[in-house]
Amino acid sequence: MKGISTLSYLVIEASDLPAWQAFAERLGFQVIQTSSAELQLRMDDQSYRMIISQGALDDLKTIGWAFPNTDALAAYVTELAHKGIMAIKASAELKEQRQVDELYTVNDLNGIQHEFVAGVKKCNDTFSSTQLQSEFLTDEGLGHVLISTQDKDASVDFYQRLGLSITDTIAEEIAPGIVIDATFMHVNERHHSFAFAPMPPEAKRLHHLMIEVASIDDVGLAFDRCTSAQDPIVMSLGKHPNDEMFSFYVQSPSGLAVEVGYGGKLIDYKNWQTESFSKLSSWGHKQHRA
Numbered sequence: 001m002k003g004i005s006t007l008s009y010l011v012i013e014a015s016d017l018p019a020w021q022a023f024a025e026r027l028g029f030q031v032i033q034t035s036s037a038e039l040q041l042r043m044d045d046q047s048y049r050m051i052i053s054q055g056a057l058d059d060l061k062t063i064g065w066a067f068p069n070t071d072a073l074a075a076y077v078t079e080l081a082h083k084g085i086m087a088i089k090a091s092a093e094l095k096e097q098r099q100v101d102e103l104y105t106v107n108d109l110n111g112i113q114h115e116f117v118a119g120v121k122k123c124n125d126t127f128s129s130t131q132l133q134s135e136f137l138t139d140e141g142l143g144h145v146l147i148s149t150q151d152k153d154a155s156v157d158f159y160q161r162l163g164l165s166i167t168d169t170i171a172e173e174i175a176p177g178i179v180i181d182a183t184f185m186h187v188n189e190r191h192h193s194f195a196f197a198p199m200p201p202e203a204k205r206l207h208h209l210m211i212e213v214a215s216i217d218d219v220g221l222a223f224d225r226c227t228s229a230q231d232p233i234v235m236s237l238g239k240h241p242n243d244e245m246f247s248f249y250v251q252s253p254s255g256l257a258v259e260v261g262y263g264g265k266l267i268d269y270k271n272w273q274t275e276s277f278s279k280l281s282s283w284g285h286k287q288h289r290a
């Protein structure tokens, strides 16, 4: 079905906004404090790519998916209803908050609110980072997220009905009897914008989000800034076999990981054959434990 064009934004509820501000700046975001209870993080000319709102959850609340225009969004919502998913038209207040022309919401089985939007506001002023030498790669969206689920089969069914397509899967036994079984899904040329894996019930909804930079040096420089600031490194520098991303994972002040990557694969998504892999990383990505 003709549908989602990109992963547009994320909303995270966080208990420590000052710590998030400093952390986000180290990663290269432009941080705008819109109130004492909210930060907006820019990565490009879109007015925000992440909203960090004050609260006790310290987890992902919302994933925003962009459509090319309001007609495409309306057709999508009608088609979703035919597939048994009833999207709810958002209030004028929420549309105003998100700075979009149109917005529908759907709650998924993993505790996340999906927002389907058209007409996301752009900024008049140019994006500027105090840290990046290059830029964030956002033509195919913000990046990607990997969320936790309890029910893989139900998740595959639900997200396919939302219009996401499976790129590939990775199942690796990381310790005797412990298998990570991840499913990666795309909406455009980015190898995956969304992924999920069964995790223990106490796991946070969001395992990690990924942001991609246009130069390998910006990955190394971000790694240096994070280690200097003593941010916990969740996984060292390494490379994934499926999206070929060179990256490291750092822990945010909410305990969620952020993957900073370079060189992610673009796919011919209209003629894609699903694959499966048996290793999460080709090399590196060693887990650090405190």
Ligand SMILES: [Fe+2]
Pocket: 144, 146, 208, 209, 210, 259
């Ligand atoms: Fe990732």
